[in-house]
Amino acid sequence: MHNLWQLLIVLIMFILCGLYKAITCISTKVAKSTNTRITNQTPISLEVKITLPTRIIFHNTETVTRFDSSELVQLPKNRLGEGSLGTLYKVVLDCGSMITIRKICKRVACVSDFEYWVRFFGGVRDDCWLLPMLFGFWYGEEAFVIHEYLCLGSLEELLHGSEGVQFTPLNWKVRQQIALGSAKAVASIHSRVTETGEPLVCGVIKSSNFLIQTDFSPRLSSYETPYLISPSTIIRRNCGRMAPELTQTRRIYKSFTQSSDVYSFGILMLELITGKKPSVTNLGQYVAEKRKREGPRGVADKRMVGVTDNVSTMITIGEMCLLSDPKQRPTMGSVVKMIQSALD
Secondary structure (H helix, E strand, C coil), X not given: CHHHHHHHHHHHHHXXXXXXXXXXXXXXXXXXXXXXXXXXXXXXXXXXXXXXXXXXXXXCHHHHHHCCHHHHHHCCXXXXXXXXXXXXXXXXXXXXXXXXXXXXXXXXXXXXXXXXXXXXXXXXXXXXCECCEEEEEEECCEEEEEEECCCCCEHHHHHHCECCEXXXXXXXXXXXXXXXXXXXXXXXXXXXXXXXXXXXXXXXXXXXXXXXXXXXXXXXXXXXXXXXXXXXXXXXXXXXXXXXXXXXXXXXXXXXXXXHHHHHHHHHHHHHHHCCCCCCCCHHHHHHHHHHHHCHHHHCCCXXXXXXXXXXXXXXXXXXXXXXXXXXXXXXXXXXXXXHHHHC
């Protein structure tokens, strides 16, 4: 009887083990079948990049190997601002260096001689006072121009600050250096001619067009503007910076001259000295009245430190540039010499 019970127990254990294996096998198959059904129902994610046709407007050996136009357009961008020529962005390249890329607005890009002027000014690369164009190209139906990025930003930002950013006012020594460098930049433009022999002009000279390097030396940008934008548009958008012969005459067609550039530069000099915005204050009138009441030092920006006696000479140079008769204004070459003399 005892052996019979042992046999019965072994048989029951054998049956239970078989049932356990069978249940485990069935469960595994059901799980696999369920997983397969779920996987088949999960949507597949695909990354699709659309590349438009590209065409280079100008380049040199260095830039054509450094930049890929289709990649530049698709890189993440930080919008810096909107100008007459188009929207300006800051772009960080894979190597860590930074550039600016300007997306040219359509009304400028469709100008008949747009490519001619971009190539012309793209060839101006031999001057330390001018910010060179590095690369110009079409991507689809949109045009782009590449420049270096200068981390200190524009003279306008350094003089007047920018929204939400605290800044330390520039001292007198630095402002004098910027005045001299800016004069050299404009004189450099004036020393050049077009292919037809016409002397070049800047059209408008303003603090937002001077970008500042880490040693506080300025580089002039947007000097191609008067050849891509109509004079009437530039005059209308730059109140307080234009020569009277451009704003007080009834001539339908108005054109910039090197003398009108000198007037515009005189406004820039007074902006540097006073810290006042030309779009808000009539700088010529402000300086004349302030100088009469308080003397030359009373004209200087109250936030500025290190003001010396030569501020009187610098004010005089600025006022000479503002003479109402264009023929009586000095040339930019003469302005450079006068500023240099005041600094020595």
